[in-house]
Amino acid sequence: MADRGFGVVMELAQGFMASQVLFAALELGVFDAAARGPTDADAVARESGLSPRGTRLLMDACARLGLLRAGPDGSFTNTALSSAFLVSGSPLSQRCTLLYLAGTTYRCWGHLADGVREGRSQYARAVGVAAEDDPFAAIYRTEAERSLFTRGLQETWSLCGGRVLTTFDLAAFGVICDVGGGAGALAQEAARLYPGSAVSVFDLPDVVAAAQEEGAGPGVSFLGGDFFRSRLPRADLFVLARVLHDWGDADCVRLLRRLRRALRPGGAVLLVEAVLTPGGAGPLRTLLLSLTMLLQTRGRERTGAEYRDMAARAGLDRFRLRRPGGPYDAMMVRR
Numbered sequence: 083m084a085d086r087g088f089g090v091v092m093e094l095a096q097g098f099m100a101s102q103v104l105f106a107a108l109e110l111g112v113f114d115a116a117a118r119g120p121t122d123a124d125a126v127a128r129e130s131g132l133s134p135r136g137t138r139l140l141m142d143a144c145a146r147l148g149l150l151r152a153g154p155d156g157s158f159t160n161t162a163l164s165s166a167f168l169v170s171g172s173p174l175s176q177r178c179t180l181l182y183l184a185g186t187t188y189r190c191w192g193h194l195a196d197g198v199r200e201g202r203s204q205y206a207r208a209v210g211v212a213a214e215d216d217p218f219a220a221i222y223r224t225e226a227e228r229s230l231f232t233r234g235l236q237e238t239w240s241l242c243g244g245r246v247l248t249t250f251d252l253a254a255f256g257v258i259c260d261v262g263g264g265a266g267a268l269a270q271e272a273a274r275l276y277p278g279s280a281v282s283v284f285d286l287p288d289v290v291a292a293a294q295e296e297g298a299g300p301g302v303s304f305l306g307g308d309f310f311r312s313r314l315p316r317a318d319l320f321v322l323a324r325v326l327h328d329w330g331d332a333d334c335v336r337l338l339r340r341l342r343r344a345l346r347p348g349g350a351v352l353l354v355e356a357v358l359t360p361g362g363a364g365p366l367r368t369l370l371l372s373l374t375m376l377l378q379t380r381g382r383e384r385t386g387a388e389y390r391d392m393a394a395r396a397g398l399d400r401f402r403l404r405r406p407g408g409p410y411d412a413m414m415v416r417r
């Protein structure tokens with residue numbers, strides 16, 4: 083028992099090392115190098131200007147973690163995992179998400195104990211930018227950060243977009259607006275699934291301008307503004323994906339009220355979030371995401387009952403929750 087317990091504790095303690103192996107290999111281009119053909123550590127080190135000793139240790143650790151496959155001749159190839167999710171340009175690539183977690187999120191997590199003591203964002207400690215009034219002033223503190231955060235979040239929808247948009251049939255909603263929709267990946271998926279609907283994205287002017295410059299979202303129109311202050315477009319369906327989890331209850335209710343007032347008759351709001359199980363004990367990935375929200379935003383993850391209560395306070399008292407499987411769930415709220 084003592085041995086097993088010790089092993090369990092040490093494995094948990096080493097969790098951050100496994101994360102760093104993944105992050106460093108990604109940052110150093112190891113998976114992209116392996117995608118060009120079987121390669122040994124010396125060749126990767128030479129091509130990328132890395133130390134042969136460090137590269138060998140890193141690639142051996144990757145192999146043990148299932149991120150590379152080691153051949154008998156000392157060459158490495160990508161596994162199904164790394165080919166799908168880690169190689170640049172793969173349709174399911176989660177590269178920007180992981181680089182974002184490796185940078186800002188990891189630095190904020192270095193101050194978890196402070197975050198728990200104080201109950202607030204750790205941007206000031208982690209990167210020297212205060213986030214008290216608007217978390218997005220810190221999240222978007224440089225153009226590079228805004229771009230990595232936005233592109234990272236978009237990557238989720240290549241995987242889960244179809245599921246969260248089809249668990250309720252949205253075909254009856256002629257005008258759909260994804261509020262806080264970022265660069266438009268989810269909106270684009272909605273436009274593809276519901277060709278009879280007009281789909282738009284409403285987000286901060288800088289986010290919209292960058293999305294338009296990158297030529298994002300064919301079939302989707304963009305509108306810049308502040309969802310707490312600007313006039314909102316009218317719509318039959320507002321989508322709010324991973325927006326409420328950035329904010330405290332009072333701000334969530336305020337935003338939901340604004341959306342209710344902008345809804346056309348018969349309209350609804352589709353909430354897309356990682357919903358905690360009743361009572362809030364799981365799943366683990368969502369509890370960890372909730373701590374990320376503590377460290378980086380003003381929000382947290384919530385149970386279905388908590389979303390239902392906030393929506394009811396905003397005058398949207400018909401509530402349905404569906405769990406399509408995967409990390410994100412869908413809730414439809416309406417009057």
Ligand code: SAM
Pocket residue numbers: 218235236261262263264265268284285286289307308309310322323324325328
């Ligand atoms: N819905 C997207 C997704 O799930 O991939 C993005 C979610 S991201 C966590 C939150 C989004 O809200 C960002 O795109 C951010 O720019 C936007 N946002 C934050 N504050 C805003 C405001 N005051 N007005 C409009 N959009 C805002």
Ligand code: ASE
Pocket residue numbers: 179183187324327328371374375378379
């Ligand atoms: C937010 C989402 C995130 C605000 C800050 C954030 C994420 C990291 N920091 O709305 C999400 C990253 N994804 C995962 C799986 O952790």
